[in-house]
Amino acid sequence: MHPIATNRLLNQHLKKIEHRIDRYKWKIGIKGEVLFVEMYHRPTRELYHMAIVADEYPLVPVAVHFLPVAPRVGEAKWPFDGHFVFRTNSNPPFICLGGVRSFIPEALETTASLGMDEINIGAVLTNIDRALHDPRYSGPVYLRL
Amino acid sequence: MNKKLISVTVETMDGEEVVIEVNIENKVIHLMRKAAQEIGIEADIRLYDLILGDQRLDPEAKIEQTPIRDGSRVRLERRPRVG
Numbered sequence: 483m484h485p486i487a488t489n490r491l492l493n494q495h496l497k498k499i500e501h502r503i504d505r506y507k508w509k510i511g512i513k514g515e516v517l518f519v520e521m522y523h524r525p526t527r528e529l530y531h532m533a534i535v536a537d538e539y540p541l542v543p544v545a546v547h548f549l550p551v552a553p554r555v556g557e558a559k560w561p562f563d564g565h566f567v568f569r570t571n572s573n574p575p576f577i578c579l580g581g582v583r584s585f586i587p588e589a590l591e592t593t594a595s596l597g598m599d600e601i602n603i604g605a606v607l608t609n610i611d612r613a614l615h616d617p618r619y620s621g622p623v624y625l626r627l
Numbered sequence: 628m629n630k631k632l633i634s635v636t637v638e639t640m641d642g643e644e645v646v647i648e649v650n651i652e653n654k655v656i657h658l659m660r661k662a663a664q665e666i667g668i669e670a671d672i673r674l675y676d677l678i679l680g681d682q683r684l685d686p687e688a689k690i691e692q693t694p695i696r697d698g699s700r701v702r703l704e705r706r707p708r709v710g
Contacts, residue, residue, distance in 0.1 A: 567707075579707050608704065609707040612704070
């Protein structure tokens, strides 16, 4: 898909969830096909930064990367949840969530069974936020870049 | 006017919205099913949660036992797949 068309589609899809973006105080900037997202773990105000690469969106799920948060610029700041969604024990670390490019389905499923309701950027952001607020979450972990 | 009927805005993960009129004596799952039908969700509703703010609502609870009020905005959220 042409980058301009992807960018336009992303903006359209984000506009549809602007209530949610405001309510949860996510900060989202788009540069071309990449979204830069700031998301808080609300009870502790712990801040996370992500780059979400949406080349080929929505034909291909987005790729999500956690980034450094100042002042620790040499290490990516990841949420730790006992390796449930955020697989920080892997090299490289990845997010194992339906709708995200790095998702590894259970043996009997295939990624072909993912629907637009999972791949949609609104769903992806909401699911990451949900994982960040899951009882398994216990704080940040810093991984060298 | 039936004071037990309230209007609830149900939004989906991708931002679609429907306004559902529901009796507060019904269970939460009744609201979920009505919204799913209106939106055109064909998957099993038991795969979904209904979220108000940061709270996941018990599908078996009566609406009047939850914080849902007339004009509330809730989210019908499919439980994500984790590999």
